Amino acid sequence: MWSAAAMLAGGALLPAALRSQDPARGVRIGLTYAPGTKPGVIVAPVAGAFGDSVQAIVQRDLDYGDRVTVIAGAGVLAAGTASATTPNYALLARLGAAALVQCEPLAGGRVRVTVHDVGAQRAIESREAALVSPAPSRAWRQSVHRMADEVERTITGTAGVAATRVAYVRGGRVWAIDADGAVTEAVSEGSALSPAWRPDGGALAWSAIGDAGSRIVVKELATGRLRTIGATPAGLNITPAFAPDGETVVYAHGREEGTDLWAARLSGDDPARRVTVGRGSDNTSPTVSPDGLRVAFTSGRSGRPEVYISDLDGTNVELLTDFAFDEQNYRASPDWSPDGRAIAFQARVDGLFQVAVITLRDRGVKVLTSEGKNEDPSWAPDGRHLAFTSNRTGGAELFVVDVETGRVRQLTHDRGARLAAWSPRLGAPK
């Protein structure tokens, strides 16, 4: 509403010469469509060597975003929606489309992306995107995903999360899979658990399990550099989580008198600082709030494992929820949502773990899964999707659930995949 008004005002005031240059450049107004419905979107066929791949990737990314309905099929071709031609808006509207996306290959691996508002019968966005060559490499696919995320922003007002990856564990190693499930890459050697992304997406931390104990390792993804942090070589060092500053790592350090949370700096030689005082209990799996002030974690301090929240200095401890799902409560593996408003966790329901989300404002609980055993949720950067482990198809696999609609898709086809960690939005490599 505001943007539309601003554009109208701008249009009225700008000299005609300037206005004619690029009517929509830099202005995003989104589409007008009924709230609660998913607008229909048609992605026009894309010319060029990998045009079909571009169209397929953008279609799938928009579909996985769960905010629009992708319309595909013969009718679309009949509409004559080839890029860079004037669209047949009336026909598009009859096909149910609220928006049309055209991608026109340019020289030097660039693409002109145009988004049309079918109802308004005009282009609302037209800009160039750079694709990383060579196609169809992993980097190229990621650049197509970034393009699709921007298209989703133009149409819905919220950027997509296609240009992200999900780190996970299988066969003792850390892997990273693109959010659309297309490409998987090994990140660690050896025995590793509980990967966690640095907020800039440039590094992963995990717990390296050795014969004599475990340690927290951080890998810079660009250079491959490995660091051990925490300076607590012996004993148990598990479940790292980055604070929003990208410098502080909170993790669980186990000694003979119990396992507590500690905080260490990534750089510098400061000694690790103890966070929780569990008095002999086990405290693991921290997740730091997006404002960096609080931490949620699993603790057995009252007997059964429960999720607690405390300040990052360990004070002001409170139980996340006393809601009873099961005769014997067991709640674990919290993950704080990127908007700070909710925490996802696993809770035992009728003897099996299920993924649940609690809203912090009113402590309302929503259980999202019911099929099989479902564990270790991790939020996507949109605060709307969760990756989690499920054995619903037999072996452990990663799945993604849309918290709004409950729609679920399988991410890995790997048997034994678990402990998902969804990356932040990943920018172009520098």
Added chain:
Amino acid sequence: MTQQMSRRGMALALGAALLAAACSKKPETAPAPAAVPPGPTAGIAAATGGDSAARAAARDSVARAVAARDAAREAALRKVRDDSIAAVRALASKTAAELKQVLLATVYFDYDKSDVRDDTRAALELKLPILGANPSLRVRIQGHTDERGSDEYNLALGQRRAAALKRYFTDRGVAEARIDVVSFGRERPAAPGEDDAARARNRRGEFEILAGGEGLQGPR
């Protein structure tokens, strides 16, 4: 002669330790006290505050039940003590390979617990004199869990189990530095499968020798 004496002394000391340990837990073999028959007569007698004969009968019944319970408990403890003494005595005649087997025998835990069970206690009592008789022996105790529970929390539970086993030995005089602990949570199961039998075998403490494992001596 003196050797025999000291061996018996060691065995007796161990027996006493076991007895003390056994006393701290309710022996499962002790029967519940025989119920005092709260027959209609006794009830009426109690209510009316009369009939001393019925009251005396009830008192006798309680006394008999208590005596029977004490006798059963005493017998159970005697058996535990005798078995333990016999087992520790038997250690003295074992070969180095057999001693290693006793030392490395895996012990088990209850679900979500790190308490040392009675059967585990008996196994640890056999390992203790081997640690005592071989001062250069160093071991590492691995804590493991079954596949239930959170993958991450299980690592802490495994650590707690290994630490509980270590504490059993250090509380009885074994030097801290001779025992390392490590947890593998559910990462290295001993038995595949997710049934109760497999789970029971996976909730365990394993022992490995770090140093001084050659030519183990039995207790003397």
